[in-house]
Amino acid sequence: MKKTAVDKFKEDIRFKDKIAHIETIPGKKAEYMKVDNLDLNFIEYFESKNIKLYKHQAESIKHIRNSENIIITTPTASGKTLAFNIPVLEKLYNDKNATALYIYPAKALSYDQLDVLKKLEKGLKMDFKPATYDGDTPKSSRYGIRQKARIVLTNPYQLHHILAWHHQWKRFYSNLKFIVIDESHYYKGIFGSNVAFLIRRLKRICNFYGSNPQFILSSATLANPTELAERLTGEKFTLISEDTSPSGDKDFILYNPYKKRNGKKNDDAPSIHQETEYIFIFLLLKNVQTLCFTISRKIAELIAMWAKNDMLTYKKQLTNKITAYRAGYLAEDRREIEDGLKSRKYLGVTCTNALELGINIGSLDAVVISGYPGTMISVWQQGGRAGRGTNKSLVILVAFENQLDQYFMKNPEFFFDKPHENVVIDLNNPMLIKSHLICAANELPFDFKESEEYFNATKSILNDLVKEKEITVTNGLYTYPYDDSPSFTCSLNQLSNDSFKVMNNNKLLEVMERSQMYREAHPGAVLINKGETYIVDNVNLKSHYVNVIKHKVNYHTSVLKSVNINIISKIKREEFGDLTVHYGELEVSEDYHRYKKIQFSKTVGSYILDLPPLNFRTKGLWFTIPESIKNKLEDTFDDEEVFAGGLHGTEHALIGLFPLHVMCDRFDIGGLSTNYHKDTQEATIFIYDAYEGGIGITKKAIEVFKDLVKSTKDLLDNCECEEGCPSCIYSPKCGNDNKPLHKKATKTILNYMYHEMGQKTKSHLKKTKKQTSADKNDYKSKLEKINSDKSKYNEALNFYKSNNLTYAKEICNDILNEDKTNSNALYLIGAILNKQDDKYGAVNFLKKAIKSNPSHMEANELLLNITK
Numbered sequence: 001m002k003k004t005a006v007d008k009f010k011e012d013i014r015f016k017d018k019i020a021h022i023e024t025i026p027g028k029k030a031e032y033m034k035v036d037n038l039d040l041n042f043i044e045y046f047e048s049k050n051i052k053l054y055k056h057q058a059e060s061i062k063h064i065r066n067s068e069n070i071i072i073t074t075p076t077a078s079g080k081t082l083a084f085n086i087p088v089l090e091k092l093y094n095d096k097n098a099t100a101l102y103i104y105p106a107k108a109l110s111y112d113q114l115d116v117l118k119k120l121e122k123g124l125k126m127d128f129k130p131a132t133y134d135g136d137t138p139k140s141s142r143y144g145i146r147q148k149a150r151i152v153l154t155n156p157y158q159l160h161h162i163l164a165w166h167h168q169w170k171r172f173y174s175n176l177k178f179i180v181i182d183e184s185h186y187y188k189g190i191f192g193s194n195v196a197f198l199i200r201r202l203k204r205i206c207n208f209y210g211s212n213p214q215f216i217l218s219s220a221t222l223a224n225p226t227e228l229a230e231r232l233t234g235e236k237f238t239l240i241s242e243d244t245s246p247s248g249d250k251d252f253i254l255y256n257p258y259k260k261r262n263g264k265k266n267d268d269a270p271s272i273h274q275e276t277e278y279i280f281i282f283l284l285l286k287n288v289q290t291l292c293f294t295i296s297r298k299i300a301e302l303i304a305m306w307a308k309n310d311m312l313t314y315k316k317q318l319t320n321k322i323t324a325y326r327a328g329y330l331a332e333d334r335r336e337i338e339d340g341l342k343s344r345k346y347l348g349v350t351c352t353n354a355l356e357l358g359i360n361i362g363s364l365d366a367v368v369i370s371g372y373p374g375t376m377i378s379v380w381q382q383g384g385r386a387g388r389g390t391n392k393s394l395v396i397l398v399a400f401e402n403q404l405d406q407y408f409m410k411n412p413e414f415f416f417d418k419p420h421e422n423v424v425i426d427l428n429n430p431m432l433i434k435s436h437l438i439c440a441a442n443e444l445p446f447d448f449k450e451s452e453e454y455f456n457a458t459k460s461i462l463n464d465l466v467k468e469k470e471i472t473v474t475n476g477l478y479t480y481p482y483d484d485s486p487s488f489t490c491s492l493n494q495l496s497n498d499s500f501k502v503m504n505n506n507k508l509l510e511v512m513e514r515s516q517m518y519r520e521a522h523p524g525a526v527l528i529n530k531g532e533t534y535i536v537d538n539v540n541l542k543s544h545y546v547n548v549i550k551h552k553v554n555y556h557t558s559v560l561k562s563v564n565i566n567i568i569s570k571i572k573r574e575e576f577g578d579l580t581v582h583y584g585e586l587e588v589s590e591d592y593h594r595y596k597k598i599q600f601s602k603t604v605g606s607y608i609l610d611l612p613p614l615n616f617r618t619k620g621l622w623f624t625i626p627e628s629i630k631n632k633l634e635d636t637f638d639d640e641e642v643f644a645g646g647l648h649g650t651e652h653a654l655i656g657l658f659p660l661h662v663m664c665d666r667f668d669i670g671g672l673s674t675n676y677h678k679d680t681q682e683a684t685i686f687i688y689d690a691y692e693g694g695i696g697i698t699k700k701a702i703e704v705f706k707d708l709v710k711s712t713k714d715l716l717d718n719c720e721c722e723e724g725c726p727s728c729i730y731s732p733k734c735g736n737d738n739k740p741l742h743k744k745a746t747k748t749i750l751n752y753m754y755h756e757m758g759q760k761t762k763s764h765l766k767k768t769k770k771q772t773s774a775d776k777n778d779y780k781s782k783l784e785k786i787n788s789d790k791s792k793y794n795e796a797l798n799f800y801k802s803n804n805l806t807y808a809k810e811i812c813n814d815i816l817n818e819d820k821t822n823s824n825a826l827y828l829i830g831a832i833l834n835k836q837d838d839k840y841g842a843v844n845f846l847k848k849a850i851k852s853n854p855s856h857m858e859a860n861e862l863l864l865n866i867t868k
Helices: 003-011 040-049 055-065 080-094 107-123 139-148 156-174 189-208 225-233 272-285 297-314 316-321 331-343 376-383 403-410 430-443 448-455 459-467 514-520 627-636 642-661 697-703 705-718 743-757 769-773 779-801 805-818 823-835 839-852 857-866
Strands: 019-025 070-072 099-103 151-154 176-181 214-218 238-240 250-255 290-293 322-325 348-351 366-370 393-398 472-474 477-479 499-504 507-513 526-529 532-540 545-550 556-576 579-599 602-608 614-625 669-677 682-689 761-765
Touching: 003 250, 003 272, 019 403, 040 080, 040 107, 055 070, 055 080, 055 238, 070 080, 070 225, 080 099, 080 107, 080 176, 080 214, 099 156, 107 151, 107 331, 139 156, 151 156, 156 176, 156 189, 156 430, 176 189, 176 225, 189 225, 189 430, 189 448, 214 225, 272 290, 272 297, 272 316, 272 348, 272 366, 272 393, 297 316, 297 322, 297 348, 316 322, 322 331, 366 376, 376 393, 403 642, 403 705, 430 448, 430 459, 430 477, 448 459, 459 472, 459 477, 499 514, 507 514, 514 556, 514 579, 514 614, 556 614, 556 669, 556 705, 556 743, 556 805, 579 682, 579 697, 579 743, 579 805, 614 697, 614 743, 627 642, 627 682, 627 743, 642 669, 642 682, 642 697, 642 705, 642 743, 682 697, 697 705, 705 743, 779 805, 779 823, 805 823, 823 839, 823 857, 839 857
Parallel strands: 070 214, 070 238, 099 151, 099 176, 176 214, 250 393, 290 348, 290 366, 322 348, 366 393, 499 545
Antiparallel strands: 019 250, 472 477, 499 507, 526 532, 532 545, 556 579, 556 761, 579 602, 579 614, 614 682, 669 682
């Protein structure tokens, strides 16, 4: 790419003042390494194509030859595919019965890889009969593929449904040597956790047929690649992460349309999508082939349409060189655009993240990313599309106004630092375990030992399934007793089967879980589907149907909810000075009670909803903010809601930056802040997994909580607004209408938390109720528990006497978590509350202590003194 094109953008008067940061990523030369003992076919093929293997490719081949499971995390276009194809094809060439299974998250990737394999097959003069096997595979071809194909390319959804038909695949599974999982960073959250159990079902079937396949994973760069690979497959892995492929210099520009000019924000500035289109047009007019990633199909279409219309004025001959690309297009149309990018038939393409994955479109001159796509992995995958050979390239990230985008604009060192994101896979959610046990029972009978080994099953989970008549047990073997296929009712994308069908004129538009229906398809909601707007006319809670009417409107809807939380048990706690962060089991009730109609950022109507509350048990973290912070804030600000506004702002800001450290969507987590919570007796902030049973997000967040608090504090410190804005403490998903919020109080609370984070850290892992309930009838265990409670109480009493009331209360809460009638703990909490001038709370706990033990002398005396 011409250097002047980049420089002209950086110097253009329309753009230069909005550039927050320019990072020049230097190019590098390739590092090559020779691979020993290559078959003559490979040597001749490489020579004919002028291929030299990079060092990381050669090392991958060495480890795979050594029978190790590997995960490769080098960047886009670094040759990962060749690194695993060579040893796989070597094995299949030397063992004429050997087979390999390639799993891709999208059909388009399977077809792309099939082309690669067919070209290799032809060039190497070998015969592997590679084939895709998915929902689009013709029935007439399926038998032949099962009988003859030695490399099968599929996706998790297809695999989920065909595992029960494993007897038809006996040849393939008996000889399976490799399972390749490409784009493995894609497997996160509910989908990733479901796929992890799916892989275990696959391993179980392989074991049944006598094979033990080797795993090869490829992934984008992330903070915990080995952990991801091991949790996804249940195997140990070797990491290949050093990129030795060549690259040219790359200018990475952080572009902030919301950057204030001369200390003032320009209210007349174009919309973020118009700004993106201006940048897109500028680059095309400089003959810079550009790919523009957008946040939705509708926006991709809009920007392409605007650009084509504007180009009629600027340079008419370029109009037909602009197009949009997204999922939903016919396969032949998508392929034509992909080929058109490689041939430069198309100069500019707008797209969704459909082109983020490793579909072969060649390398381009520039990439524009309109809005942070949710993960750093996506940023680098999308940005990796820019860079033709060793030529200079350009990436521009156009920021939106939300917390994550603005955090990066003001903290570029974090953006370009080491990977921070952790992919979460949860193997302990009982609902997921149950779903896959049902599917596994339909595939092959299993005993308890096998269910425990593959699925983390417990006796109680199995007993529940038998009691619910989902499976049967005979002589210790669990089986599925019905003729249907349970895989069709156990979705890989959802946690539960409590889903609703959205219908328009008897046509199915989409299927969504109950929680999503409450948020997006409640009665009166405006639902957007494939760029079209619909009004929800009726929701039938019994039949699970949502009826919608297609209607163009100039407003959208936003739902309001109230949240109530009960602490069920504590599993773990981290102590940072006087700040203690707990992790445990919570009972959550979400009441969606009202929705608003919003037109051009203004509320034009508010309407009552009549929906039953969502009640579920999940996992979450929580921490308390001491009375001293409340007193400080109320002394400083003349605002009776200042403390509540600070707690609420802290909750929003922390949740807003959660995806910075733990890969998730904001809908994956929920929150609650309250001035007083009955289970902690203090001001408390809760953040929880928004799914029944939890999916491991907040558990991982405990590990990175220090980093999360620091990032959040930096966000507030660098935001230039006075009273709070969407860039810091406002949330577009707030169920309380962003009320109350107080930016300065939020900063005070975060400063307190950050200060405590600098103190000594202690970690405590607690036994859960599940672990202790087995000892109920054990006299020795009871005795040990009594002694343990006494020891804890004495520790709490010592903290109380030294005026360390926070720790004293924490220990008492731990005791009450195990025994809610412990009179000593109830008394001491009453005494603590009395010291904190909470007379009402003190009396309440002292009465509970006396009810539990009428002869408790200290409780009786203190109650008498308080009530005189």
